[in-house]
Amino acid sequence: xxQALKEASKARESREVPIGAVIVKDNKIIARGFNKxxxxxxxTAHAEIVALRKAAKKLKNYRLNDCYAYATIEPCLMCAxxxxxxxxxxxxxxxxxxxxxxxxNILKTGDIKKLSxxxxxxxxxxxxxxxxxxxxxxxxFKKIRQQKA
Amino acid sequence: xxQALKEASKARESREVPIGAVIVKDNKIIARGFNKxxxxxxxTAHAEIVALRKAAKKLKNYRLNDCYAYATIEPCLMCAxxxxxxxxxxxxxxxxxxxxxxxxNILKTGDIKKLSxxxxxxxxxxxxxxxxxxxxxxxxFKKIRQQKA
Numbered sequence: 001x002x003q004a005l006k007e008a009s010k011a012r013e014s015r016e017v018p019i020g021a022v023i024v025k026d027n028k029i030i031a032r033g034f035n036k037x038x039x040x041x042x043x044t045a046h047a048e049i050v051a052l053r054k055a056a057k058k059l060k061n062y063r064l065n066d067c068y069a070y071a072t073i074e075p076c077l078m079c080a081x082x083x084x085x086x087x088x089x090x091x092x093x094x095x096x097x098x099x100x101x102x103x104x105n106i107l108k109t110g111d112i113k114k115l116s117x118x119x120x121x122x123x124x125x126x127x128x129x130x131x132x133x134x135x136x137x138x139x140x141f142k143k144i145r146q147q148k149a
Numbered sequence: 150x151x152q153a154l155k156e157a158s159k160a161r162e163s164r165e166v167p168i169g170a171v172i173v174k175d176n177k178i179i180a181r182g183f184n185k186x187x188x189x190x191x192x193t194a195h196a197e198i199v200a201l202r203k204a205a206k207k208l209k210n211y212r213l214n215d216c217y218a219y220a221t222i223e224p225c226l227m228c229a230x231x232x233x234x235x236x237x238x239x240x241x242x243x244x245x246x247x248x249x250x251x252x253x254n255i256l257k258t259g260d261i262k263k264l265s266x267x268x269x270x271x272x273x274x275x276x277x278x279x280x281x282x283x284x285x286x287x288x289x290f291k292k293i294r295q296q297k298a
Contacts, residue, residue, distance in 0.1 A: 086192035
């Protein structure tokens with residue numbers, strides 16, 4: 001998660017919403033990603049999707065069996081769907097995103113569980129640098145609000 | 150929708166699941182896409198996402214305000230999320246996807262409605278070549294099953 005957080009800080013440096021993700025296979029990081037929506041003019045360029053696409057390219061397979069995803073924030077609807085489609089084994093995220101509420105609202109819904117296949121979202125407070133993952137975003141938006149004021 | 154269906158047949162020619170999509174702005178098609186997951190080793194390369202990324206690149210904006218998306222099949226969790234994030238005004242799809250059931254299960258859920266913002270999914274039978282959109286996929290999988298048997 002520390003590595004995902006490092007990615008998030010790269011996003012902050014480029015003035016994108018600071019979210020980072022890494023994809024792990026056999027205990028090794030095979031791909032990294034941070035939010036690049038504005039830089040790439042790409043609404044799908046969330047950290048998780050950027051990392052996912054890199055990992056699939058690397059493995060030359062659109063199915064990422066036996067891979068784990070670490071993301072600083074609870075994935076949104078699009079990212080959760082993408083991670084499920086890619087057959088990611090488990091997603092570990094740092095902090096919950098109350099606005100998206102994907103974990104609570106979507107993935108626990110009975111019928112959607114089928115869709116999510118082997119997808120399990122885990123967000124444990126202390127273990128996954130939860131506070132750091134949340135704070136980097138909070139501080140980012142706080143600064144933007146201050147600049148606007 | 151006829152144009153989206155044309156895209157779907159391109160996917161079929163490349164032996165990908167035959168789904169197609171187009172993005173429309175000011176009554177003009179600004180981007181087209183068909184399923185390229187296998188060809189690109191990219192789990193996110195669904196028709197809708199391919200078209201969405203092209204459209205955003207063209208408009209040099211990750212927000213596709215005042216754009217409409219036409220897809221041959223009901224979008225999956227990932228695509229629905231992506232279209233919502235991109236602020237697509239309306240999605241018109243040809244045939245329902247009973248397996249994904251995104252429309253019924255996700256977008257009608259109260260809390261998720263907020264997420265979907267101005268996203269409205271419409272699938273009207275006769276008007277949107279529904280049978281053709283469904284049949285191209287059915288025939289594709291039927292052939293695959295026959296080849297395996």
